[in-house]
Amino acid sequence: MSPIGTFHYLVLSSALLLIGTVGVLTRRNVVVILMSIELILNAVNINLVAFSQALHNIDGQIFAIFVITDAVAEAAVGLGILIALFRNKETVLVDEIDLLKW
Amino acid sequence: MTPTYVNTALFYIFSLLVLGGAILTITCRNAVRSAISLIVSLLGVAGIYLMQQAEFLFAVQIVLYVGGIMVLFLFVIMLVNLDQAAMERQFNRHWLVALTAVAVVAAEVGYFLYRGKAAFQFAEPAAVAPSALGNTEVLADALFSEYLLPFEIASILLLVAVIGSVIMAKKRI
Numbered sequence: 001m002s003p004i005g006t007f008h009y010l011v012l013s014s015a016l017l018l019i020g021t022v023g024v025l026t027r028r029n030v031v032v033i034l035m036s037i038e039l040i041l042n043a044v045n046i047n048l049v050a051f052s053q054a055l056h057n058i059d060g061q062i063f064a065i066f067v068i069t070d071a072v073a074e075a076a077v078g079l080g081i082l083i084a085l086f087r088n089k090e091t092v093l094v095d096e097i098d099l100l101k102w
Numbered sequence: 103m104t105p106t107y108v109n110t111a112l113f114y115i116f117s118l119l120v121l122g123g124a125i126l127t128i129t130c131r132n133a134v135r136s137a138i139s140l141i142v143s144l145l146g147v148a149g150i151y152l153m154q155q156a157e158f159l160f161a162v163q164i165v166l167y168v169g170g171i172m173v174l175f176l177f178v179i180m181l182v183n184l185d186q187a188a189m190e191r192q193f194n195r196h197w198l199v200a201l202t203a204v205a206v207v208a209a210e211v212g213y214f215l216y217r218g219k220a221a222f223q224f225a226e227p228a229a230v231a232p233s234a235l236g237n238t239e240v241l242a243d244a245l246f247s248e249y250l251l252p253f254e255i256a257s258i259l260l261l262v263a264v265i266g267s268v269i270m271a272k273k274r275i
Contacts, residue, residue, distance in 0.1 A: 003106045004113045006222045007215070009150070012117050014211045016124055016143075018204055023128030025200035026193045031133045031179060035140050038171065039124050042147045045159075053154040054222070058244050061156055061237075065245070068159075068166060069256045073263035075171045079178045080270030086182045087273075093187055095194050 009050035016043035028093045030085070034078050041071045112153060119146030131192055133184045137175050144168055158238045 016039060023036030045064045052060025086092060123143025130136040148163040235243075245253055 004109055004153075007219055008113060009154070010215060010222065012120065012150070014208075014215065015121055018208050018211070019121065019124040019128060021207070022201065022204050023124075025204065026197040027128060028190075028192060028194050029133060029184070029187055031175065031182070031184070032128065032136050035127055035136055035175065038140065038167075039127065039143065042144065042167075046147060046150055049151055049154050049156050049159060053156070058240050061159055061241055062244055062249055064156075064159055065162065065241075066252060066256060068162060069260065072166060072171060073259055075174060076263045076267040077270065079174060080267030082178060083181060083271045091187075092182055092184060093190065 006050050006054040009046055013043045013046040013050070016040075016046065028095060030082055030092045030094055033094065034075065034082070037074065037078075038071060041067055041074075109153070112149070116146045116149040116153065119143065120150065131188050133179050133188070134176070137172060137179060140175075141168055141172050144172070155237060157236070158241050 020036045020039035020043060023039065024033055027033055027036065045067055048060040048064045048067070052058065052064075082092065085097065089097060091097065120143050123139045123141075123146060126139035127136045127143060130139060144163065144167045148160050148168075151157075151160040151163055
């Protein structure tokens with residue numbers, strides 16, 4: 001068995017990214033879609049940290065911190081929108097929210 | 103220095119946590135169960151950070167994601183009535199198209215990784231002199247000197263997010 005290198009981390013990160021994408025595209029529940037977005041952002045972070053470690057450059061980890069900041073802001077605003085949406089439409093299923101659909 | 107096989111075993115254990123948790127997150131019918139699986143997945147990601155000597159990100163991941171975002175998610179799940187949503191169809195009508203598209207992307211990414219495998223061999227970590235500073239000190243040095251402006255902009259972004267979410271969730275403004 002070969003030692004764990006950057007390649008292994010990249011494979012893990014792409015697998016996590018694809019799982020998150022499947023979740024965003026196929027689920028109907030808004031809460032689970034927001035969770036899938038968190039999975040995608042975590043896949044990006046694994047990638048950044050792997051390259052930061054391989055190139056001995058701290059910039060990747062700094063970028064990961066900014067990605068985490070964005071994830072927090074996104075989750076807070078997204079869940080706020082979700083509460084407002086549930087108050088008005090009484091549903092959390094994305095295909096029943098079709099007011100803007102022609 | 104830990105032996106190689108310990109490293110390998112830890113990597114596969116954490117990968118199992120990450121991917122298993124992620125798959126359970128997107129397949130569970132109950133949203134609370136999805137959230138718990140997501141916590142498992144995020145803890146696995148924290149372990150992956152620890153394996154790569156990113157100790158500060160490890161702590162941030164646990165405090166912020168597992169302690170902060172997931173509690174927020176669980177609160178919203180309790181606030182929003184999901185019992186009826188759990189009874190209904192979980193996947194939308196376009197799931198076959200979506201899965202096909204993702205399979206195509208997976209093939210592309212897999213081909214890229216397979217062909218570029220040799221390009222990911224970087225210099226050995228032992229090539230650099232071990233720094234006297236820890237991971238957190240190095241990060242703080244970079245964050246408060248070179249990246250000071252993005253850091254302050256990120257604080258403004260968080261302020262906007264706080265105000266936005268409060269206004270969004272308020273009954274009447």
